[in-house]
Structure formats: structure tokens, C-alpha cells
Amino acid sequence: MHIRKNxxxxxxxxxxxxxxxxxxxxxxxxxxxxxxxHVQYYRTDGDAGLRAAHMAPSFLPWHRKYLLExxxxxxxxxxxxxVPYWDWTTDNTPAASLWSEDFLGGDGRSSDGQVTTGxxxxxxxxxxxxxxxxxRKFLVRAFGRxxxxxxxxxxxxxxxxxxxxxYDAAPWDxxxxxxxxxxxxxxxxxSDRTRWRNHNRVHRWVGGQMxxxxxxxxxxxxxxxxxxxxxxxxxxxxxxxxxxxxxxxLGGDDPQRGQAISVDEPMPxxxxxxxxxxxxxxxxxxxx
Amino acid sequence: MPPxxxxxxxxxxxxxxxxxxxxxxxxxxLLPVLRADPREAGPPPTEAAGPPAEPAEPIERAxxxxxxxxxxxxxxxxxGVRIDGRPLHVMRRADGSYLSVVNHYESxxxxxxxxxxxxxxxxxxxxxxxxxxxx
Numbered sequence: 001m002h003i004r005k006n007x008x009x010x011x012x013x014x015x016x017x018x019x020x021x022x023x024x025x026x027x028x029x030x031x032x033x034x035x036x037x038h039v040q041y042y043r044t045d046g047d048a049g050l051r052a053a054h055m056a057p058s059f060l061p062w063h064r065k066y067l068l069e070x071x072x073x074x075x076x077x078x079x080x081x082x083v084p085y086w087d088w089t090t091d092n093t094p095a096a097s098l099w100s101e102d103f104l105g106g107d108g109r110s111s112d113g114q115v116t117t118g119x120x121x122x123x124x125x126x127x128x129x130x131x132x133x134x135x136r137k138f139l140v141r142a143f144g145r146x147x148x149x150x151x152x153x154x155x156x157x158x159x160x161x162x163x164x165x166x167y168d169a170a171p172w173d174x175x176x177x178x179x180x181x182x183x184x185x186x187x188x189x190x191s192d193r194t195r196w197r198n199h200n201r202v203h204r205w206v207g208g209q210m211x212x213x214x215x216x217x218x219x220x221x222x223x224x225x226x227x228x229x230x231x232x233x234x235x236x237x238x239x240x241x242x243x244x245x246x247x248x249x250l251g252g253d254d255p256q257r258g259q260a261i262s263v264d265e266p267m268p269x270x271x272x273x274x275x276x277x278x279x280x281x282x283x284x285x286x287x288x
Numbered sequence: 289m290p291p292x293x294x295x296x297x298x299x300x301x302x303x304x305x306x307x308x309x310x311x312x313x314x315x316x317x318l319l320p321v322l323r324a325d326p327r328e329a330g331p332p333p334t335e336a337a338g339p340p341a342e343p344a345e346p347i348e349r350a351x352x353x354x355x356x357x358x359x360x361x362x363x364x365x366x367x368g369v370r371i372d373g374r375p376l377h378v379m380r381r382a383d384g385s386y387l388s389v390v391n392h393y394e395s396x397x398x399x400x401x402x403x404x405x406x407x408x409x410x411x412x413x414x415x416x417x418x419x420x421x422x423x
Binding site: 045046112113132134135142147201211215 | 393
């Protein structure tokens with residue numbers, strides 16, 4: 001049983017251990033496999049076919065499994081490493097220690113967005129991005145979108161998702177008018193200032209690779225999603241009678257049949273079902 | 289020389305290729321299968337000039353555009369969206385809005401807005417000539 005900690009409480013030794021292990025996974029070529037997997041399973045709801053990872057009820061269990069596989073890959077290199085989480089409602093400025101030289105490095109420079117501090121800076125020689133999407137090979141960030149500034153989600157904005165008592169709702173996609181999943185994932189309608197809520201807004205705020213299909217190129221991806229994973233946990237505690245939905249495979253006349261995954265259908269690329277990911281307590285715990 | 293596909297069959301072809309292949313190498317692997325499908329007669333989408341395009345999400349005919357934005361040449365064509373001649377991978381949401389490979393966590397009402405947002409977020413970077421489908 002291992003513990004996932006709030007990144008703000010990590011000791012310098014724990015930070016170093018995490019960074020060193022991520023760099024080793026990258027060196028082995030395994031890290032980029034995780035990035036490719038994320039790209040491959042990003043299917044939007046405007047197209048036919050199964051949506052396992054995003055714009056779907058299985059957004060939460062899919063990412064729980066994905067993080068678990070990533071954490072296991074790290075632990076094969078160093079059994080003591082765990083994925084920390086980033087509470088972006090608290091550590092919500094570029095001054096947070098998360099972005100310090102000894103951890104994830106800071107914002108991108110204004111000229112080209114290149115991250116030039118920390119172990120993941122291109123100049124440090126261990127973090128080259130070569131995925132065929134862009135010709136640029138360096139990690140990019142643009143905190144708060146300087147061209148049209150936005151802030152990280154507030155506690156109130158998060159509470160709006162946490163207070164929702166239903167897990168998800170038809171049509172089980174990015175247009176679902178209610179449901180915790182879509183409120184937390186962040187596709188619900190609103191004005192330009194309020195759209196891209198919670199999870200989506202955090203990707204938007206970091207910018208660079210975090211905003212695109214290859215978001216896991218930025219190691220903060222894992223800390224962001226570990227917090228999203230913890231939020232699912234907290235939501236379950238707050239709504240003990242709520243269940244994952246849909247509970248049954250959608251009927252033959254449902255337009256989402258074959259596209260949205262019910263609780264006992266397998267999630268590709270694994271055979272894991274959402275029902276196997278509803279609790280993480282036998283696998284790991286959070287420090288809060 | 290087979291006749292060019294109608295714009296509708298081309299659109300369906302592109303949609304099917306995209307839906308089945310997502311973004312990885314599977315798109316290329318599935319092309320022969322799709323070509324053999326009698327419902328999808330006609331040649332695969334290729335461009336007479338310019339870089340090879342991956343199966344792209346077509347945009348609405350009324351949305352075709354061609355302009356300079358932020359110093360970059362952005363185009364919306366039957367074959368999808370391009371920036372400086374290079375394909376920008378675009379996807380659709382159920383509400384009809386668009387996302388691109390550069391912006392996957394927000395969406396835009398039109399293909400033009402998607403292209404402009406991508407230029408804003410590219411920070412001067414060029415899209416890869418080959419596109420993600422070749423990787």
C-alpha cells in the first residue's frame with residue numbers, strides 16, 4: 001500500500017526521487033508510450049465509436065487506471081516513488097513550490113514559451129519532445145494564458161461540481177447538462193469566462209503541451225490527474241449513495257450504445273471495467 | 289481514372305477514416321480496408337500538391353476560409369484545416385464545435401476560430417509536416 005501525497009508536502013528528497021525516476025522512464029522510451037496512449041484514446045463525441053478516456057462517464061476510471069499503470073512503471077524503476085497530487089485550488093499561482101527549479105521547473109519564457117528552468121527544460125538535455133505533432137522539441141508552458149488571462153479554478157467552482165449528486169447523465173458526453181463527471185471534466189456550457197471549468201481549465205491555464213492532445217509530455221499532467229482522482233474519492237464520500245452511471249449497457253436504441261462505457265464493460269486498452277476502479281483503497285491511499 | 293467522389297461521399301469517407309483510426313498509425317492501417325468497402329467507393333483523400341494529409345475532419349462548406357492571422361497563413365479547405373500549408377488535426381464535438389490537436393481541452397464554434405486559437409497557442413512553432421498520423 002503506498003501513499004500519494006500533496007506535492008506541497010514533499011521533502012526535497014521525495015521531489016528528487018520523483019523527478020529522477022520520471023527522467024529514467026523517459027530515457028527508457030516508456031514515458032513516450034504513455035503520451036501516445038493518451039493521444040490514441042482521445043476520441044471526441046462528435047464522431048462515432050467508443051469513447052473510453054474523455055467526454056464520457058469512464059473519464060474518471062480510465063484515468064485512474066492510466067495513472068496506476070504510470071505509477072507502476074515508475075515503481076519498477078524505484079519502488080518507493082508515488083505520484084503526488086497538485087491541489088490547484090490552493091497552490092494556484094506561478095509562485096507555488098510545484099514550479100520551482102528543484103521540482104517541475106517554471107513558466108515558459110515569453111519569446112517562444114520554452115521552459116528553461118528545472119530538470120524538464122530542453123537545455124538540461126533529458127527532456128526532448130519528438131512526437132510528430134510540432135517541429136518544436138522543447139517543453140512549453142504559458143501560465144494563465146498571457147494573451148487573454150484566465151485563473152485556475154477556485155474552491156467555489158470546484159464545489160459546484162462536488163455538490164452535484166448524480167455521477168453522470170444522458171447523453172453521456174460533453175453535452176451532458178448535469179452530472180459530476182462533466183462538471184469536473186469541464187465541458188459544461190457557459191460564457192467565455194466560465195467555460196472550460198475545473199479539469200479542462202487547469203490544462204488551459206498551464207498551456208503549452210498541457211493544452212493539447214499530448215498533454216502528458218508535461219509531467220504536471222500526472223499531478224493534475226492525481227488530484228482529479230482524489231476529487232472523485234471525495235465526491236464518493238460526500239454522496240455515499242451515488243453510483244457510477246450508466247449501470248447497465250445502453251440499449252440498442254440508445255444513440256450512445258457502443259460509445260459510452262457502462263460499469264461492467266471493459267475499458268480499452270486494458271480489460272479493466274469501471275467497476276474495478278470505483279475504489280483505489282486496496283491499491284493506494286491519499287494523505288488527505 | 290475513377291471519378292472524383294462527391295463531396296458527401298468524401299465527407300463520409302473522411303469521417304469514417306477518422307473515427308476508426310483516431311490519430312495513431314491505425315488510420316493508415318485501416319485505409320486499405322476502407323478502400324475495399326463498396327459503400328465508400330472512390331479514391332482515398334489525397335492532395336495534388338502540398339504535404340500528405342492525414343484523414344482530416346472536414347469542415348462545413350460554409351466555413352471555408354483563407355487568411356493571414358498573426359503572421360500565419362490559415363486555411364479551411366475540403367481537406368481540413370491548415371496552418372502555413374501544414375495539416376492541423378481537428379476534431380468535432382457533439383455540439384458541432386471544434387477542437388484541434390493544439391487545443392484539446394476547450395472547443396471553438398467555428399473552424400476559423402479553431403485555427404486562430406491554434407496560431408495563438410503555437411507561439412510561432414510549426415506543425416510537423418508529416419502530422420501525427422505518421423507516428
